[in-house]
């Protein structure tokens with residue numbers, strides 16, 4: 027059904043050069059509601075746009091969706107929202123006003139900071155209905171103005187707002203446009219991005235005399251400010267994640283003043299005051315920040331500054347607390363990096379690239395699905411991955427794509443471990459929710475990707491021609507490889523991988539995806555496919571073993587090269603124990619420091635703990651030096667960093683300080699420390715108690731209901747408390763005991 031019926035796309039702007047940034051446009055129309063009309067039936071506004079919209083009826087904001095209609099590949103998919111606006115309408119004269127901003131549609135986006143990615147037009151499509159009756163639609167009867175208060179708006183650059191212009195003038199007509207409606211997706215296609223937690227700011231002076239507000243928590247969102255001022259006074263805010271090594275404000279860690287970004291990522295607000303009370307928060311921009319540097323000629327003595335976290339609605343479902351406050355903070359930090367990076371799609375960071383990187387989502391999805399009810403966000407993002415998939419099955423590294431499309435950026439696409447997220451994420455959603463429709467929906471994408479990977483494998487390099495498993499050895503194509511290993515130069519790895527491929531990583535991922543796909547086909551009752559993918563999984567396993575091991579024996583100094591084959595089932599029988607023991611030795615020799623990178627780190631602690639080395643897993647978890655998880659906590663981090671040395675010993679920051687990938691360790695707090703696992707195999711509880719933590723408690727609101735598991739050491743005794751939800755059972759594996767199946771209710775055990 028076309029909910030927009032006779033509505034027409036309307037473009038509010040007058041002709042302009044596409045290189046000139048435009049102010050936000052205000053559109054308005056008045057309409058009358060008779061007393062007879064305003065009875066009973068709910069009033070609903072159906073609305074979407076090219077750009078971002080903020081709608082008001084009679085001066086009140088419609089709904090709470092920030093950055094609506096959300097982030098899409100707008101050429102192929104466009105979300106619309108439906109709001110119940112019954113409360114906002116009155117009988118008699120009414121006024122609807124809609125402001126349109128640039129957003130992802132035509133503002134700076136992605137790694138290259140490209141403008142006008144989808145076009146240069148802005149346009150509105152809307153219909154207001156009382157029951158089934160149309161009250162108004164977007165059409166030629168609307169007026170538009172570019173003299174509203176939002177003078178510039180951009181997700182990366184920020185916003186310029188002139189409070190003296192809140193009553194726009196220069197109204198003119200709109201232009202009708204004929205954009206496609208076949209790509210419209212209703213509210214079931216996404217969940218709203220909304221305002222969430224708030225933090226009061228504290229004014230500080232930095233050594234070089236800057237006035238900075240510290241909100242105490244790194245997050246994605248904006249600053250709401252309230253102050254008395256005189257007309258024409260100016261306030262400028264710059265948003266940053268940290269102070270530098272001298273205690274001064276900085277943005278250098280995420281904004282190197284970049285090449286392509288048309289002036290970088292200043293995350294800046296320029297606000298011009300009206301006389302009297304000024305209250306403001308940005309309309310079309312959110313930023314990654316904990317600190318805001320402020321420059322103003324206004325008196326700040328009575329001013330209030332509050333930071334507001336903005337992210338997708340996704341109630342928390344995973345909870346954890348233990349006797350070590352640093353580990354508790356680490357868990358919180360992972361939650362905050364998740365919140366900061368779920369803005370309609372999962373992104374890598376809320377500052378520099380703000381892009382839907384597949385690898386990041388694949389690495390974090392199992393943890394994310396424990397921490398919060400984020401399946402709808404991930405599912406919407408998978409729709410973007412499907413849209414972007416190329417004809418040969420290649421899955422882009424970022425969805426929606428927002429790179430320059432240059433030869434180099436084209437060459438980098440389809441990386442192993444990144445593209446594989448198209449299989450991993452649906453599988454993880456299914457495991458967490460039990461909903462098979464996510465597997466159906468993405469089946470074509472997954473099999474297409476596998477086809478692409480197999481084709482890539484078939485192009486063996488000359489040196490591997492004699493390899494009996496060469497058809498399943500992936501020694502071609504660009505791959506990031508393990509990526510971001512602490513003591514390895516990323517750029518060198520990248521160069522090396524361009525010439526030699528990354529057979530260890532890429533072949534392991536061919537196996538991993540084929541294995542998952544075989545299970546997925548099984549769940550969907552596609553038995554022939556299940557068999558076919560099981561065979562591919564087996565052949566790629568043999569290819570891996572032949573090339574990367576000596577009959578199952580690994581010879582490497584890299585921890586990742588033990589973690590991966592153990593985690594992915596590439597070793598058999600005693601080989602697993604042998605590899606885990608060697609991994610344990612490597613970690614020990616490295617002074618209990620990890621040297622895994624982006625892909626293997628989430629598996630490191632479970633692989634150690636489940637193979638007899640829980641003590642080493644804990645020594646890694648509790649490591650306060652870098653590389654180690656508690657280093658950042660000791661440095662005062664409130665989110666997870668992109669690199670282990672995000673702030674070095676001298677306090678110098680580098681790279682993003684808000685990347686969730688290493689936060690996957692929060693998943694292990696629930697599934698390892700407290701042992702709660704609730705997936706495709708049902709509930710398994712396998713805790714790994716540790717004296718140093720004293721106690722640990724976790725709860726998971728799973729698809730089976732609430733599961734709780736905790737343990738404590740008290741008076742030299744270890745005890746466990748477990749709660750199994752009504753109507754469920756769990757396999758319980760306590761240390762030193764036989765596995766047993768337990769029923770619903772509370773269970774207490776003492777050693």
Ligand code: BGC
Nearest residue numbers: 374379383385386506509685
């Ligand atoms: C991003 C990552 C991403 C990576 C690809 C980075 O610039 O921030 O998180 O996965 O590039 O290697």
